[in-house]
Amino acid sequence: MSAPMHETRLRSATREVVIGRQHRFCLIGERINPTGRRIFQDQIRAGDLSAVERDVASQVAGGADVLDVNMGVPLVDEAELLAKVVTMIQGLTDLPLCIDSSVVEALEAGLAAYDGRALVNSITAEDERMEQILPLVKKYDAAVIALPNDVDEIPMEPDKRLALVEKIVRVATTEYGIPIEDIVIDPLAMPIGADVTTGLATLETMRRIRDTYGLNMTCGSSNVSFGMPGRHELNGTFLSMAMTAGLTSAIMDTRTPEVVSAVKATDLLMGHDEWGMAWISRHRAAQAAAT
Amino acid sequence: MSAPMHETRLRSATREVVIGRQHRFCLIGERINPTGRRIFQDQIRAGDLSAVERDVASQVAGGADVLDVNMGVPLVDEAELLAKVVTMIQGLTDLPLCIDSSVVEALEAGLAAYDGRALVNSITAEDERMEQILPLVKKYDAAVIALPNDVDEIPMEPDKRLALVEKIVRVATTEYGIPIEDIVIDPLAMPIGADVTTGLATLETMRRIRDTYGLNMTCGSSNVSFGMPGRHELNGTFLSMAMTAGLTSAIMDTRTPEVVSAVKATDLLMGHDEWGMAWISRHRAAQAAAT
Numbered sequence: 001m002s003a004p005m006h007e008t009r010l011r012s013a014t015r016e017v018v019i020g021r022q023h024r025f026c027l028i029g030e031r032i033n034p035t036g037r038r039i040f041q042d043q044i045r046a047g048d049l050s051a052v053e054r055d056v057a058s059q060v061a062g063g064a065d066v067l068d069v070n071m072g073v074p075l076v077d078e079a080e081l082l083a084k085v086v087t088m089i090q091g092l093t094d095l096p097l098c099i100d101s102s103v104v105e106a107l108e109a110g111l112a113a114y115d116g117r118a119l120v121n122s123i124t125a126e127d128e129r130m131e132q133i134l135p136l137v138k139k140y141d142a143a144v145i146a147l148p149n150d151v152d153e154i155p156m157e158p159d160k161r162l163a164l165v166e167k168i169v170r171v172a173t174t175e176y177g178i179p180i181e182d183i184v185i186d187p188l189a190m191p192i193g194a195d196v197t198t199g200l201a202t203l204e205t206m207r208r209i210r211d212t213y214g215l216n217m218t219c220g221s222s223n224v225s226f227g228m229p230g231r232h233e234l235n236g237t238f239l240s241m242a243m244t245a246g247l248t249s250a251i252m253d254t255r256t257p258e259v260v261s262a263v264k265a266t267d268l269l270m271g272h273d274e275w276g277m278a279w280i281s282r283h284r285a286a287q288a289a290a291t
Numbered sequence: 292m293s294a295p296m297h298e299t300r301l302r303s304a305t306r307e308v309v310i311g312r313q314h315r316f317c318l319i320g321e322r323i324n325p326t327g328r329r330i331f332q333d334q335i336r337a338g339d340l341s342a343v344e345r346d347v348a349s350q351v352a353g354g355a356d357v358l359d360v361n362m363g364v365p366l367v368d369e370a371e372l373l374a375k376v377v378t379m380i381q382g383l384t385d386l387p388l389c390i391d392s393s394v395v396e397a398l399e400a401g402l403a404a405y406d407g408r409a410l411v412n413s414i415t416a417e418d419e420r421m422e423q424i425l426p427l428v429k430k431y432d433a434a435v436i437a438l439p440n441d442v443d444e445i446p447m448e449p450d451k452r453l454a455l456v457e458k459i460v461r462v463a464t465t466e467y468g469i470p471i472e473d474i475v476i477d478p479l480a481m482p483i484g485a486d487v488t489t490g491l492a493t494l495e496t497m498r499r500i501r502d503t504y505g506l507n508m509t510c511g512s513s514n515v516s517f518g519m520p521g522r523h524e525l526n527g528t529f530l531s532m533a534m535t536a537g538l539t540s541a542i543m544d545t546r547t548p549e550v551v552s553a554v555k556a557t558d559l560l561m562g563h564d565e566w567g568m569a570w571i572s573r574h575r576a577a578q579a580a581a582t
Contacts, residue, residue: 192560200562229571230556230570233556238556241534244532244535261524265524265528266528268490269515269525271488271491273487276484279519280519282521284520
């Protein structure tokens, strides 16, 4: 428990968000993504970006602290589109952005269009991904999400994941000069329905990353419940448990109040909501909306 | 993490319940208690115990694994009443019982009327309580809930609570010959609304009790949310967090599905619900009830 508690600072032109264990949990809203949304994809190809506007508004209303932006649409120039959408979103909200793409050129175009300190989503421990993306992270003074998986496998054992985290930290800090506090690890929460032991393994991985490196962590909140009923409740419960193990942010659709609520309750119980004011306000707003 | 994982075995005449970290969380249903229920108290004075029957049925239906029985009614012979109710409940359910009283004679009468291994609720670290109650725990081969508070204070600091746990364990095992696995610590969860730092302090106390002694733990699930809105959600979230810190049971009203559900989700995520069958069944039953 002697590792420092790193703080990851993200910024838009006018607002800073700090991810860290002394701060309330950071919600990265992830709806701005055409994957699996055929109508949205057709609109984008027709030059209609109105869905982006609605998605930004709904993620902000749901309580997002940062917005994840992914514009992977088949048969579209992703770099050009992502730059355009990043520019557009900066006119809609002052929340910092997480620039999300599997295409290196798109990441670069998105970063170039962004005025602030973005979060880049994502690298893995694969040499090629690090070689391509870490220079961009450095050049644009961004932070980066890193997944502890390698070319050949997504290891389940905490030891193997820790070894890949060690590699990522070593390469990013010593070879590319990325400050350690700008590395945010996604420890890869796997579906509990496939193997009920993965929950504890993920929590152990998180505790070890926290205690060994003091790194911030994020995860997709919905993987864990894949194939199960009661998904929102499982997702929220998992985040509460993971927050006690060092998880400091999650990538999630903030339109799901059950999951946001679980995070806010955990913030309160972890002492990150002075006098419970945020929790109480949330309940007053919910009551007002219900009447 | 090298402390053994103790198992506390409770029994009725025909059923055993094991509290322990390798087992699913133990729900101790606590509704069978006239405190604050004026009608119930009047009925008891008039010899009408029909409310006990309803309370047993509703706690069992809610998923209780053990039933807490308290019969503290002003102006009533609590020892006689508790013995009578303990006898009655053994004809209604095969769940093991937790015999709950602040009156030593009532505890003894309840234990004498019980056929099995009961849980006794409760001792503190006060010498007088231990001297009065631990011989009964030994005589009736029961397990016992112990609260780490002393005559003069309920300490908030984990160090002080650990020191009181040490005293309880030492006295109970060496002076009264109680096996360590039959001591269940209630680490005293305090209201978060009074002081938002108490949540983390309680979780740290739990982790240290687990890692130092491997003892089972229980707590009242509703204290933590006292004075706050959204109490069920806070209570459920707190239990999920506490389960990752070593809490293995809770004393709660199982008629609150939100809290029971949080426990069941956590059981699944901790690998205590093979294939998720209990979670899936619970959702099927809820769906069937809703249609």
